[in-house]
Amino acid sequence: MSRSKSIKLKWVLIGLLAAAPIAGQGTAAYAAKSVAYQRDLLASEQQLGSVYVTANSFFQLKNAVILPSENGRMLFFTMTVANGEAKELSFLDYWVRVSSSSGAEFEVQLLPQDKAKKDIPAGQSMDFSFYAPVNDSVTLGELSFQIKHWNYMSAALEEQVGSIQFPAELDSVLANSSDSPTLTFGSFPVEAQITKRYLQQKDSYLTPRLQMRLTNHGSASLKLPGLQYSLRTSSGTLYPLDAVVPADKQLLTPEVAVELQLKGSLLPKAAAEGDWEVVISQPVAIADDQKLNYPIATLTVPAAVQESIPLGSPVDYTNLTGTYRLQVEKLQRMPWEDQDILSSDLSLTHQEESALPFPDLKAYFLLDDGVKVEAKAIRTDRAAGLPPGTPMHVQLAAKIPYTYPFSSVRLVVQEKVSETTAEDMAQFELPLPNVSMPMVALGDKQPITGAGRKATYAPRAVNTYVDDTSKWVEVQLETINQEKRSAALPKVAAFLKTPDEQLFPMKIREVKSKLNPSGIAVQSLITKLPRDFDTSKLSLVVGEAVTDQHWSGADEKTDAYLNAVEMTLPQEQTTPKPILKNVDMFPYTISIGHVQTTIDNKGLRINFDYKLSKDNFYETNNEGTKLIFVFEDAGEAGPTEEVLYLETKPTDDDKKLDLGDHKYLISKADPDLMYRTKFMKQYKLSIYSELQGKRKLLASKMVDWFTILD
Structure with missing residues (x-):
């Protein structure tokens, strides 16, 4: 078997922790918690033995796992070859074969990037990673790893140097998946951890969203490698996950945690049962038209955050521009004509270094898990984008019949990604609102x-x-x-x-x-x-x-x-003033004085002085504001009225009062008026404010005839 020239291994397997099948069952029968052999996580007395190929050089099984793949179940394992001699050790002289306790043999292939490795320098060690298709029934504990030495003098052309096998107490050497394993990319140790798990229900399916934190513990920045992610459920089924990586998070700077979001497509509801794990793989080209996703770590997934986030609790959402934090502050049911308005206040913020664009939001309320009511998204802040650390608010509002009862309400917030597609950002479980307001x-x-x-x-x-x-x-x-x-x-x-x-x-x-x-x-x-x-x-x-x-x-x-x-509301001032001074009809105030009446066979004349002032500190709309002066005698003459606009008048034929101190004459031509006026003892002078044909009495004063009222 030929080997090309040795090169440095680019991806070093550190955290290989994944699923091990249960003996005698098919691919659907996996342990709820995945296990693998991981030498680095075991105490020395638990580690499997080494196979010495010389007095001071040996092979060790570093890790091993069986995982489902597109081409069936696949065994992945890594051998560490340590050279303790004073000269180079040629890896070309050795090979690894794998068989089961039942005698089945499995064809082992070396990863392409390891085929270039040829010699292990004196005093050093190298890792060699392999894969082999296995049948549906074999388990990790049944496998034997034989180290072969090429011997062209023998008929078989090879001889077995030794083998590595699992003990009867298999659990003693298997490790559970890790919460935060460290992956090594070249010389860069990167800690990985799944920090949050969100589930959103859509019809009879679930949409998972996971938050993954990566921390580069190296001494220089590292560009995020192209990794593949899969969600492994308790049944052993793998579902692909898409990583949403904003452009500014492609670079992992030392000791700065970066949050990425992993999104899955629709899963059956049954997939939510039991524990979950995320399998991280590195795509490896094994042929011109064939790739293999080689697992490099498996992360435990924490318990699911509630499918719907409660009122006041934040949830993160990541797209290609960055990570947004969403939080619903309140829910109101407000009366509106013959309907009610359901309204939620949604705040958006983020902790990115620079401003983010406002996402194109859609939303709907789901009543009783069945009635979908589309909501309008109203941006309540005047801002071009979202500055870091500053919450911006969106009101989500929908109308329902005011008599409509419901027992549960959920708010689904979406980002519109195209004219026909929207992606769920978050679901909020909201308390039942009463038709009440603060x-x-x-x-x-x-x-x-x-x-x-x-x-x-x-x-x-x-x-x-x-x-x-x-x-x-x-x-x-x-x-x-x-x-x-x-x-x-x-x-x-x-x-x-x-x-x-x-x-x-x-x-x-x-x-x-x-x-x-x-x-x-x-x-x-x-x-x-x-x-x-x-x-x-x-x-x-x-x-x-x-x-x-x-x-x-x-x-x-x-x-x-x-x-x-x-x-x-404040109490209305309903009692008219008994004098004609400082009569208020906001923003105006008028005072009437030196009132003098004259009546003869030509008619009635009322002369008076007035002072009209206006509070100009306030901005008001006074269009059409007018006062009505009403003169009434105790006799049968009936009231005499004068309609007066303030400052401006609609037409030239109308009359008005101007700001400041002025004199005014009310003249009514009526030769018979004096004969209909009873006794001529007193008359009443009243001031009304008029609004669209209806009046309010502001002030009224009884005045003796033929006297001057000051």
């Missing part, structure tokens, strides 16, 4: 978080406007910009809620101008109720408005909301 007490502010849109809001005041049949309820919502730059006002959606859970949607009179840092805006939230409806115990349900998969813009129609809360 309660915000009166005086407290609700924060809006998220990069680029930080703000707080709270109800400022409540006003009720009535007519003969219905009323408007207005809630003034005060919002403060907490960003360090000017920012658009976050859009909200709101409902008025009654104690018996009725919801009334509210329209919003929006403020569209941007707010400076610490700037404050006040928006009007309005809904219509029956005139006699009790408004004393109403609360405000309000959340951040969403359109499709993003926060709603100023001119976009809202189709959902997130982070909804229930806020206690």
